[in-house]
Amino acid sequence: MWEKLPPGDGAAVVTEPSLTYWQDARRRLWANKPAVVSIAFILLLITAAIFGPLFSPFTYADQNLRLANIPPAFETYSVADGHGTTTRFFLNASNFNLYEVDAEGHVLGLLRGERKDMLKKSQAFEFGDTTITLDYSRLPAKLVAEDGATISPSGWSWNRTYIFGTDQLGRDVLVRQLYGARISLTVAFVATLVNFFIGIFYGGIAGYIGGKTDAIMMRIVEIIATIPLTLYVVLLMVVFDSGLYSIIIAIGSVFWVDMARIVRGQILSLKSQDYVAAARTMGASTTRILTRHLLPNSIGPIIVTLTMLIPSAIFIESFMSFIGLGVTPPLASWGTLTSDAVETMRAYPHQLFFPAAAISLTMFAFNFLGDGLRDALDPRFRK
Structure with a gap:
């Protein structure tokens, strides 16, 4: 509510209510139209991926060679x-x-x-x-x-039977597109969990303890970061069969290093603050200082980085599937759909358009959302 306070000279001064940090961040996020559209698109994509195939009479593996390569x-x-x-x-x-x-x-x-x-x-x-x-x-x-x-x-x-047409084996492109969204969102979910539970706490511990512990932990991060992800996936496939689980294991093993570096930098800049020294003086444990003081005050950069890393994980999965290191047929992902459609791109361009558009729009949505969160959570933009 707005209120008028009469000052000493009789003039009316208009003041607005005090907003908390998160209330102000939410207000600025909803004022960012690209971010709001991105949120709506991501929610629509998640809903379609989960419930869309349930309403289709076809599955991702149903083939009908008589109806192959039908346009939309x-x-x-x-x-x-x-x-x-x-x-x-x-x-x-x-x-x-x-x-x-x-x-x-x-x-x-x-x-x-x-x-x-x-x-x-x-x-x-x-x-x-x-x-x-x-x-x-x-x-x-x-x-x-x-x-x-x-x-x-x-x-x-x-085409009312196959809204997105069919591929070279007569499979419904729309259903396979939705199953591809499931795989991409699964990879994004795994990347989020890994970054949250490994990257955040690993970087937080390294930054707070410091000294030799920090040096050893960050050398491990540098060693992991130097291994090319493609080579790492190939090595995993020597032990495991090629497929979605190999991609999940690869992303879960190495994708947290960027988050760990960012969190470490944030903790190094915050651990010298007075409230941390006061908590330490009162006998707070290392775990309590990290979970109750340092990490909550770093949540803004953490959320922004997390949002920015999700499209990278989706692109990595699509790229691995495109070069044949991802999911195996008849499973569908956006990468395998793109790889199959490249061979018939000139004759049936619709088969390439839909997975390529899905990858592009999803990456744009997460990037726009990350930009919106960055602006909303930055205290320097608070009014």
């Missing part, structure tokens, strides 16, 4: 069979197949025509008394009526 949108054609029945279908210009659809855009199945004429590069299709010919001697392929006229499409339609 297509131009539909209408052909009457001469008996009052009209057949709707679309032409997949990349594999020269015709697929029957209904008026709403649901894919009904693959249309079978006569044997392909490989010399003339054509194929005939019969619809009752009507025969049309698929001519792919010149690209783009076209449909020709019996009188030689080119059949024009009746309009565009969205």
Whole structure:
């Protein structure tokens, strides 16, 4: 509430209520529109990854080779069979197949025509008394009526059966995308836990105790940081099978070193403060000083660093899966989806667009959220 306090000269002075540190940080965070949009996107992604596959009739492993490489949108054609029945279908210009659809855009199945004429590069299709010919001697392929006229499409339609289309094995791209989000969010969750329970306390102990203990602990951090993560994952796969668990073990083993360094620096700058000396004089233990005084006063930089490291963990998992060191088929991750789609990028660009867009948007969201938290938690910006 706002209140007016009359000063000695009779003029009204407007003052605003005193806000705590966290209340002011929350107010400034909600005033940051990119950060708020990022929070909404992350919550939507988590909800879709958890509950989305439950509402789909397909799983990430269901295959239907007859419906392979179907795009998310297509131009539909209408052909009457001469008996009052009209057949709707679309032409997949990349594999020269015709697929029957209904008026709403649901894919009904693959249309079978006569044997392909490989010399003339054509194929005939019969619809009752009507025969049309698929001519792919010149690209783009076209449909020709019996009188030689080119059949024009009746309009565009969205794929209501496979919203994101299908891949080269006829699997639903949307469901595989959601399962990929599950894996990426699992990696992000593991990275968060590792950074919190190992990185924070490891760096806090090293910074507070100091001396030889600090020197030894930080030399261990430097040794771990010098090992290339790719080589480390390959070495783990010699012991374990390739897959998600190898990625989780690799990230859980080495991903905390950056957090430990940052927390150590924060503790070194705070442990000389008067309130720490007072707590030590009153007989507080090292554990109590760390958990009740030093780490809570470092929570701002810790949260910001934690948010910034999450997209790095997601990118590492995607990169490892892209080069074949991640999850194994038929499991899906954004990295494996991108790797599979690169081979057919020119013919079916939609298969590459969706996982690449998911990786990019997720990394943007966490980075924008990290920037917003940094501005909100920095006491220098407090008003």
